[in-house]
Amino acid sequence: MHSETVLLEGHIIDSLTLSKVLDTILLLGGTYEIHRFHIGATMDQASQAEIIVQADSDERLENILHQIGQHGANRKTQEAVFAPAPADGVFPEGFYVTTNLETSIRHQGRWIPIDNIEMDCGITLRRHEGEIVAETVPLHKVRQGQPVVVGDLGVRIAPVERRKTESAFRFMGSETSSERSKARMISAIAEEMRRVRADGKKILFVGGPAIVHTGAGRYLEAMIRSGWLDILFAGNALATHDIENALYGTSLGVEIATGTHSVHGHENHLRAINTIKSRGGICQAVESGILTCGIMHACIQHQVDFVLAGSIRDDGPLPEVITDTLKAQDAMRERVKQVGIAIMVATTLHSVATGNLLPAAVATICVDSDADTVVKLLDRGSHQTWGLVTDCEYFLKELVACLNGDAR
Amino acid sequence: MCAPDAYDLRYEINAWMSLKNRPDLSLATQQWAQLYRVMTESVGIQVELIPQAAETPDMVFTANAGLVVGRRILLSNFRHPERQLEAPYFRAWFEQRGYEVLVPPETCKFEGEGDALFAGDTLLAGYLKRSDICSHQWLSETLQRRVISLELVDPRWYHLDTALFPLSDEWVVYYPGAFDSYARRVLEANFQLIEVAPEEALKFACNSVVIGDQIVMPAGCPKLQTELQSRGFRVYSVPLSEFIKSGGAAKCLTLYLE
Numbered sequence: 001m002h003s004e005t006v007l008l009e010g011h012i013i014d015s016l017t018l019s020k021v022l023d024t025i026l027l028l029g030g031t032y033e034i035h036r037f038h039i040g041a042t043m044d045q046a047s048q049a050e051i052i053v054q055a056d057s058d059e060r061l062e063n064i065l066h067q068i069g070q071h072g073a074n075r076k077t078q079e080a081v082f083a084p085a086p087a088d089g090v091f092p093e094g095f096y097v098t099t100n101l102e103t104s105i106r107h108q109g110r111w112i113p114i115d116n117i118e119m120d121c122g123i124t125l126r127r128h129e130g131e132i133v134a135e136t137v138p139l140h141k142v143r144q145g146q147p148v149v150v151g152d153l154g155v156r157i158a159p160v161e162r163r164k165t166e167s168a169f170r171f172m173g174s175e176t177s178s179e180r181s182k183a184r185m186i187s188a189i190a191e192e193m194r195r196v197r198a199d200g201k202k203i204l205f206v207g208g209p210a211i212v213h214t215g216a217g218r219y220l221e222a223m224i225r226s227g228w229l230d231i232l233f234a235g236n237a238l239a240t241h242d243i244e245n246a247l248y249g250t251s252l253g254v255e256i257a258t259g260t261h262s263v264h265g266h267e268n269h270l271r272a273i274n275t276i277k278s279r280g281g282i283c284q285a286v287e288s289g290i291l292t293c294g295i296m297h298a299c300i301q302h303q304v305d306f307v308l309a310g311s312i313r314d315d316g317p318l319p320e321v322i323t324d325t326l327k328a329q330d331a332m333r334e335r336v337k338q339v340g341i342a343i344m345v346a347t348t349l350h351s352v353a354t355g356n357l358l359p360a361a362v363a364t365i366c367v368d369s370d371a372d373t374v375v376k377l378l379d380r381g382s383h384q385t386w387g388l389v390t391d392c393e394y395f396l397k398e399l400v401a402c403l404n405g406d407a408r
Numbered sequence: 409m410c411a412p413d414a415y416d417l418r419y420e421i422n423a424w425m426s427l428k429n430r431p432d433l434s435l436a437t438q439q440w441a442q443l444y445r446v447m448t449e450s451v452g453i454q455v456e457l458i459p460q461a462a463e464t465p466d467m468v469f470t471a472n473a474g475l476v477v478g479r480r481i482l483l484s485n486f487r488h489p490e491r492q493l494e495a496p497y498f499r500a501w502f503e504q505r506g507y508e509v510l511v512p513p514e515t516c517k518f519e520g521e522g523d524a525l526f527a528g529d530t531l532l533a534g535y536l537k538r539s540d541i542c543s544h545q546w547l548s549e550t551l552q553r554r555v556i557s558l559e560l561v562d563p564r565w566y567h568l569d570t571a572l573f574p575l576s577d578e579w580v581v582y583y584p585g586a587f588d589s590y591a592r593r594v595l596e597a598n599f600q601l602i603e604v605a606p607e608e609a610l611k612f613a614c615n616s617v618v619i620g621d622q623i624v625m626p627a628g629c630p631k632l633q634t635e636l637q638s639r640g641f642r643v644y645s646v647p648l649s650e651f652i653k654s655g656g657a658a659k660c661l662t663l664y665l666e
Contacts, residue, residue: 010545014598015557016590017541043554044529046545071559072541 002061002158003054005035006073010046013039018049021068030055030064050076058111080105080154082125082147089140091122096149098123098136099157100360105134106154116337117359123149138333140326182390183398189365190402192341193228196363201340202230206354208347209237211392212251217242217295219396224298228403231335232299232306233350236317239282239296239308243318244272246294273316281319307331309350333357341365346392348373360384367395409447409470409662410458412440416465417654421488423563424655436650440468443624443661446644451622456665458501464494468651469660471569473498474520476665477551480508484520487538510550518543521663522567527599528577531555534568556598558591564610569659571614575602575641581616581632583609608632612648612657626657 012018025032036050051073055061065075083092100119104111107125112134114123121136125147142148149155193203211217223229241251249255253265262268276285285291286300299306308321309328322328336342336357344351345367355377358364364385366374374387388395415437417430447455460467472491474483481502486492502509512518516539523539524547525532531553535541537560548555558568562585565571571586572595580599584592585606595601604613608629616625623636627647636643648657 010541010548011554011556014554014594016594017557020559020588020590044548044552046548070536070541072545072557074542 001054002058003052005076006051007076008049008073012047017071021071021073024068025064028064077106078153080149081151083150085142085144085146085148087144092148094150095122102158104156118357185388186398187402196340202338204231204339204342205229206233206344206350207238209241210346212241214393215256216393216396219400221295221298222400224302229304232304236314236321239318240269242295244269247272276318351377409455410460410468412436412468414460414462415468418465419490422566422655431650431653439648439650443646450644451619461497467494469656470663471521471660472519473663475524482510485512485518487517512543512546516540516542522569527574534558534560536560537566559588561588562586573616583614605631612652615657615659617658617662624658
């Protein structure tokens, strides 16, 4: 619902202005709630009413506000207040901190929606082709003198409806539960992926190395080869162990096929990294025929856009890994724009990092064998997150089956 | 009042004005002179005059200068640029005579007595065509009086004083067709009403000046004239056809000073 608070003052009872305004709201298809009402104590004293006007679209709301504005019901909203950033990478005192909810700011008498909403950022203005656009700006990207919203005047956020009736997850009573039919949930995820595809939006997969360790890499690879993924976010580990498996049949020295330790297997992942580095990168390794299978091979062959973000414990890392955290964030930020669903499997840090970048309206699925990881993401305020506490091998195997039309 | 020394019809800013139907200026001068004589000689009140500025053809309609309450003038904030030119002349006139001049907020249009008439202690105020309803809140705060807002819905009755005049704190003469249903309900709930017939409303019957038990009204409104005479009012009727062409009659041509 779109809403706006208006203030109506004067002899609004004697003049029937209040009745007129309320009737007008209903007549034009809106609803109202009288938030505050003060009746003038004597005949000479004016009365005041604060009315919350609601409508199902911005257009209808604007029409109602225009009509009732003529009868003196004026928006209570004030303009957003800006202050210049005092230095590069520093917000002005009292800056407004964004949420991941749909947000607009009031500027020069109109609401400007923020296209790239992301939590924990500031809001700035930019002129684009003669139009003023409002957008989020992360702390490290703000430049000295750039206008940044301070305080919360003139900032409006629209809460997302948590359970849309058309959502494939509408049967989920709570966001996460280990005591729920997993098959049903997984088939709902497959259904949602089809819907996202039909809407022309992208599917993002965020994965941790446990996918390779558990032998589930082949299911992820199958999903990529069937064209189900558009973007992959991971760290050095997932790519390294996937390549280790492709080159040596092991993941962290354990043979995937047999589950036994291979002799000198602990060296394999370093040898794998070294091989890729010697060729200049994963792409070159695929082109030269060194790397012939696996998740990363499938990504290269099927043009899946991937971001490998580095961390302090990384070996190597692989040449594609972005070791500057801020640059990695920016690379991820750049790619989440058209995402319609995010599936995060067996990784805490990459899941939380991605959750931070996504608008609340994007359906987010978090799968982990540890309930804490799922809860952690929900606690971050990612409202459209559904959690599934289960093993990633089972999840991916089941999901691939559902996507391949194997009804369960 | 303002003698029509520069009166003319040079633009169209209401439903009555047409550049193809301009007033006969010498007839207008005669009609105005007759109105002035009725006011000063027949009714017997003192009339102050303001000279008409050359670039303000509608300045003769002094009711739109503002609203006078005691020694205060609540100055107009005209909607149309053509009439905004009048404001400094009115302002200067009142300042020279020691009135306290009050101006409405810049964003609130207000056209003086054209849209604000007292019925006893209550101020009846019109809006939507010329004045904005926010000016009513300003009037109420400034005067500490009850202000009843009445929405005007027909472009031919664009000012409250073209559609209504109070006879006292109880009785109001009005033309219902000029108002929305809420305004009509408010008037019915608060006053004893005398309805004006549509054909006489079109002759500006509601644009009359009430001074005690004497009423000065435009000619051509026999029904209302008889009605008011039967209630004990002495009624003077003055032909004002050349001013009606610009959308004003007796009341528009006068501003109450006290």
